[in-house]
Amino acid sequence: MSYHVNEKGYYGDFGGAYIPEMLYPNVEELRRNYLQIINDESFKKEFELLLKDYVGRPSPLYHARRLSERYGATIYLKREDLNHTGAHKINNAIGQIMVAERLGKKRIIAETGAGQHGVATATVCALRGLECVVYMGEIDIKRQAPNVARMKMMGATVVPATSGSKTLKDATNEAMRDWINNPVDTHYIIGSAVGPHPYPDMVARFQSIISEETRWQLKEKTGKETADYVLACVGGGSNAIGMFYHFLDDEDVKLIAVEAAGLGVDSGESAATTVLGKEGVLHGSRSILMQTPDGQVVEPYSISAGLDYPGIGPQHAHLFKSKRASYVSATDDEAMQAGLLLTRLEGIIPAIESSHALAHLEKMSFKGGETVVVCLSGRGDKDLDTYIRYFGL
Amino acid sequence: MNRLKHLFEHKKGPALSIYFTAGYPELNATLDIAEALEKAGADFLEIGFPYSDPVADGPVIQESSQKALDNGMTLEILFKQLKDLRKRVTIPVMLMGYVNPVLQYGVENFCRDAAKAGVDGVIVPDLPMYEYEELYSECFAKHQLSNIFLVTPQTSEERIRKIDSLSNGFIYLLSSSSTTGKNLSVSQNVEDYFKRIKSMNLDNPVVIGFGISDHESFQKANQYANGAIVGSAFVKLLGSGDGYLEKIPEFIRKIKGSGVS
Ligand SMILES: Cc1ncc(COP(=O)(O)O)c(C=O)c1O
Numbered sequence: 001m002s003y004h005v006n007e008k009g010y011y012g013d014f015g016g017a018y019i020p021e022m023l024y025p026n027v028e029e030l031r032r033n034y035l036q037i038i039n040d041e042s043f044k045k046e047f048e049l050l051l052k053d054y055v056g057r058p059s060p061l062y063h064a065r066r067l068s069e070r071y072g073a074t075i076y077l078k079r080e081d082l083n084h085t086g087a088h089k090i091n092n093a094i095g096q097i098m099v100a101e102r103l104g105k106k107r108i109i110a111e112t113g114a115g116q117h118g119v120a121t122a123t124v125c126a127l128r129g130l131e132c133v134v135y136m137g138e139i140d141i142k143r144q145a146p147n148v149a150r151m152k153m154m155g156a157t158v159v160p161a162t163s164g165s166k167t168l169k170d171a172t173n174e175a176m177r178d179w180i181n182n183p184v185d186t187h188y189i190i191g192s193a194v195g196p197h198p199y200p201d202m203v204a205r206f207q208s209i210i211s212e213e214t215r216w217q218l219k220e221k222t223g224k225e226t227a228d229y230v231l232a233c234v235g236g237g238s239n240a241i242g243m244f245y246h247f248l249d250d251e252d253v254k255l256i257a258v259e260a261a262g263l264g265v266d267s268g269e270s271a272a273t274t275v276l277g278k279e280g281v282l283h284g285s286r287s288i289l290m291q292t293p294d295g296q297v298v299e300p301y302s303i304s305a306g307l308d309y310p311g312i313g314p315q316h317a318h319l320f321k322s323k324r325a326s327y328v329s330a331t332d333d334e335a336m337q338a339g340l341l342l343t344r345l346e347g348i349i350p351a352i353e354s355s356h357a358l359a360h361l362e363k364m365s366f367k368g369g370e371t372v373v374v375c376l377s378g379r380g381d382k383d384l385d386t387y388i389r390y391f392g393l
Numbered sequence: 394m395n396r397l398k399h400l401f402e403h404k405k406g407p408a409l410s411i412y413f414t415a416g417y418p419e420l421n422a423t424l425d426i427a428e429a430l431e432k433a434g435a436d437f438l439e440i441g442f443p444y445s446d447p448v449a450d451g452p453v454i455q456e457s458s459q460k461a462l463d464n465g466m467t468l469e470i471l472f473k474q475l476k477d478l479r480k481r482v483t484i485p486v487m488l489m490g491y492v493n494p495v496l497q498y499g500v501e502n503f504c505r506d507a508a509k510a511g512v513d514g515v516i517v518p519d520l521p522m523y524e525y526e527e528l529y530s531e532c533f534a535k536h537q538l539s540n541i542f543l544v545t546p547q548t549s550e551e552r553i554r555k556i557d558s559l560s561n562g563f564i565y566l567l568s569s570s571s572t573t574g575k576n577l578s579v580s581q582n583v584e585d586y587f588k589r590i591k592s593m594n595l596d597n598p599v600v601i602g603f604g605i606s607d608h609e610s611f612q613k614a615n616q617y618a619n620g621a622i623v624g625s626a627f628v629k630l631l632g633s634g635d636g637y638l639e640k641i642p643e644f645i646r647k648i649k650g651s652g653v654s
Contacts, residue, residue, distance in 0.1 A: 008523075018492055020449045020518035021543035022570045024552075163455060164445065176448040183547050183570035281493045281519070282446065294467040295497030296445040 003248040003315070003324060009197030012321060014288075014314035017196035018281045022180040026188075027284075029103060031198045037102050038095065038205060050094050051209065054127070055084045057091075059210075061217035061373070066345040073366040076227070077348070077376045078214055080239065085120050087351065087378030088207060088239040089191055093120035095206035097128055100187035107131045107186045111161075111175040113140055113168035113235065114306035114353060115147025116378055117191030122156035132156040135174040137167035140305045147382050165299035168235070168309045172283050192236025193313035196284030200241075200313045207242025214373055215246055222371060229364070231256045232375035233356040234273075234327070235306045237313040239377035244325060255325035257316065258357045260302035264331055271300035273312045274320050274327040282310065287317040303332040303386065304352040306378075330359035336390050338362065339380065351378030352386060396485040396513050397539055397562045400437060401598040401619055408436035408620030409611065409649060410600065411627050412489065414457040415440050415474070416466025418631050422638075423474045426631070428481045429638050433645035435484065439516065439622065442471055442490035449518050451574030453625040457632065468498045475510035487541060487562075489516040500529050504536040514539035514562045526559065539563075545570040546586045553593065563598040566590060566618060568605070574625035577604030579613050587617035608650045623648060 009015050009031070017027055037043055051057040060079045068075040080088040093110075100108060108130050112118030118134040125132035134151055138160045141148050151158050161170040172194075179188045193203045215225040230247055232240035234257045247253040262270035270276060277288040282297060289311040290298040302308040312320075319325040330338070339355035342348050350358060354377045361374070380387065387393070400408060411430050415423045427438055443458035443466055450458070478486065488507055495503050495517060507515065515538055520529075525540055533540050539562025544553055547570055556564060566587075568577045577583075590599060601614035602622035614621035630644055631637050 016524070017521055018519045018524075019521070021548060022449065022518075022545050022567065022572075025545075025547040025549070163459075169446065173446050173448050177451075177572045180449060181571050181575075183545070278497075280496055283448075284519075291493070291497065293497065294469070295494035296462060297493075 001322060003319060005197065005201040005315070011315045011318035013279070014286050014317040015197050015200065016286050017284060018286065019196045019284045020180070022183060023176070023196070026179065026183060027196050033103065034099060034198050034202050037099050038202070043098060043102070047095060047098060051091065055090050055094065056082065057209065058213040058217070059083055061214055061221065063221065064346050067342065070345065071361050071364070071366060072368050073370045073372050075361070075372045075374065076218070077374055078210060078243065079376055080210065081348070081350065081354070081376045081379035085116070085123050086381060087116040087120070088210060088242060089117040089120040090123065091209055091242070092191065092203050092206040092238060093117065093124045093189060096187070096189040096202070097124040097130070100189070101128065103187065105185055105187035107182065108189055109133045109135070109175050109178050109186055110189045110191060111135045111168065111171040112191060113137070113171065113308060114304070114351070115140065115144040115151070115382060116306060116351070118156070118158070119147050119150045121189050121191070122151040122154035125156065126154045133178065134158050135161050135171040135178070137161045137165070137171045139166040140168065140171070143386065144305055144382050167305065169297065176283070192238040193241045193315060194236040194283055194285065194311065200285065200315055203238050204241040204245060204315060207238050208245035210239065210242035210375065211244060211246035214243070218371070218373070226250050226253050227371040227373045229254045229256060229370065229372040231258060231357045231360055231372065233258045233307060233353050233377060234312055234316060235309050235353065236311070237316040239375050241313065241315055243375040244319070248324065255319070256360060257325050257327045258360045259327060259329040260304055260307035260335070260356055261329035261331040262301040262303070265329060269301040271302040271308055271310065272329040273310065275329060277311070285314045287311055287314045288320065304335065304356065306351070306353040307356060328360055330356045334359040334362065336387070339387065340391060348376070349380035350376055351380050352383045354378055395537070397437070400485055401563065404436065407611070407615035408600070409434070409645070410437045410439060410620060410622040411435045412439040412441060412622055412624035413627055413631060414443055414454060414461050415471050416443060416461030416464045417457040417628070418460065418637065420464040420466060421474065423471065424477060424481050425638060427478070427486070429641040430645070431482050431484050433642040434649060435645055436620065437485040437487070439487045439489045442466070442468055442488060442494060444491040444494055447491060449572055451572040451625060453574045453628050457628045468494055468503070472506040472510060475512070479511035485513040486511070487514040487516050488512055492517050492520045501532055504532045504538055507538060508536035512538065514541050516541040516565065518543055522556070522559065530559070541565050543567055544590070546582070550593070553590070553595070557595045557597055560597045563600045563619065564595060566599050566601045567603045568601055568614070569603070571603055573603055575604050576606060577610040577613065591617050608648055611648050612650065
């Protein structure tokens with residue numbers, strides 16, 4: 001079975017480009033050109049160099065000894081939190097701004113939830129001298145204030161999205177509206193593995209560096225390129241697809257994607273898309289999304305702004321339906337506890353998004369000797385307020 | 394029989410179409426508004442079925458959609474309301490909305506119920522052309538529904554030709570690539586674009602929409618097209634409080650201007 005996109009832009013039943021005509025010329029321009037651009041030798045060289053010297057890649061694969069001891073398995077953390085700007089989002093932002101430049105675009109727009117993608121985009125725009133507008137839900141602007149300040153300092157304009165749930169979904173709507181109204185000189189840097197084809201594939205390719213490095217790092221450390229389990233959290237799914245990418249065809253590697261259950265999957269306050277969702281179309285692709293029987297998108301909830309999204313990318317929908325990866329969830333409470341645990345055992349404060357992936361370790365049972373890789377997608381600096389308030393520290 | 398064809402073949406002068414969101418400002422006003430619009434002189438109608446995430450719409454239609462959803466509007470309810478459509482309205486009626494509610498309702502069911510109600514065409518901007526062609530064109534044809542495609546200044550000539558060949562009602566020409574509710578400004582570029590489309594001698598009538606809000610923009614659009622569509626400006630009127638039905642004749646008269654029937 002192929003887990004990758006076909007020539008029509010689909011992953012099994014999912015994907016495609018469900019966009020109004022106003023977006024068609026831009027998306028089509030991208031579709032026609034993206035593979036040629038990113039496979040070009042000079043592009044690859046420049047991308048690699050920036051990842052190395054600017055982002056600080058390769059990101060370490062860290063053997064978390066005390067965490068391993070606690071759970072009875074050999075646990076490695078893929079340290080995307082150590083990237084410049086503090087999360088995996090920068091991998092994609094660098095790739096896409098280089099694509100935008102080669103398409104001759106002068107203005108960059110983005111949506112952001114936790115602010116990590118907004119910061120990454122504002123950063124690469126500062127780096128390349130391009131105008132940057134970031135849409136962010138009004139609620140997220142409040143709960144991720146440090147990232148708003150960082151974006152502004154980089155020279156980006158942060159525009160609050162005030163419709164709907166005032167979170168990531170609505171920021172994405174606003175970014176799409178901006179793109180409709182600026183059809184010629186603007187590139188939309190989508191921050192997750194969502195959106196119309198070719199975005200999910202392009203984002204996955206840029207994030208696939210995570211698993212590419214992990215393979216040789218595992219080989220160095222364990223003598224074997226693969227692990228028994230690979231875990232990542234899923235909002236739209238970009239860190240997870242990057243973490244899974246080069247393991248997809250190794251069917252003995254168990255892939256586990258952790259969604260945000262919020263207050264619990266049955267609480268009505270959740271973002272566990274594969275549990276609560278059905279097939280449908282959101283933000284330009286056919287995937288799985290949380291919706292009413294009438295096809296209205298349901299407002300999700302998670303304590304973590306980056307996972308507070310009612311859908312998942314189409315490739316994830318395919319991995320879910322084909323059962324290549326298992327989709328599980330962690331509640332707010334489980335994630336917060338896991339975040340504190342990592343801090344106390346390893347001296348690493350994870351982003352609350354990443355804490356969701358860590359929380360699943362608690363529910364796994366190991367015989368001993370298994371190798372586990374968890375994608376530590378980001379650091380927790382942006383979340384200190386939430387952690388401190390939650391634990392009353 | 395085909396109301397759209399009949400309209401464009403027999404209409405002298407420009408046709409005026411009005412868009413409104415079903416379920417706004419009140420859940421059960423759909424047919425009252427439609428009837429009032431026909432009486433006031435509208436030539437055809439677009440009835441919007443609301444969606445939670447209308448990415449092609451500006452604030453006015455976004456808000457009307459949210460209010461309609463809050464009022465409880467669903468496709469099921471809309472089709473119930475439309476049972477009496479052809480007892481009260483004779484002009485062509487399109488349904489307009491986003492693809493996800495249609496997919497959940499089932500495309501086949503949607504086409505069947507639309508046809509049963511006497512609807513003439515469907516405008517679903519985020520339904521991809523390839524998917525319509527491969528999966529749904531037969532269903533539309535079976536139920537004699539026109540699928541209406543959008544064209545923007547950035548749409549290539551090749552694609553416009555393709556759209557023309559797939560269309561059998563009219564082509565919805567956007568004055569610029571924009572969300573709904575902006576004002577039409579006819580710059581030299583826009584004029585060149587309108588002229589370019591006109592000189593293509595398309596098989597289908599062309600109707601200009603997005604940004605048509607008053608007599609002036611209506612007139613301008615009709616120098617180049619067979620008609621024009623007013624959306625946000627009318628939805629604003631619906632939101633202006635009690636007595637909105639009584640304000641409809643005056644609204645239509647002003648847009649059409651005196652002497653134009
Ligand atoms: C640190 C971190 N991890 C994960 C995510 C979720 O996004 P994705 O599922 O695309 O990786 C975010 C999103 O903002 C994030 O900031």
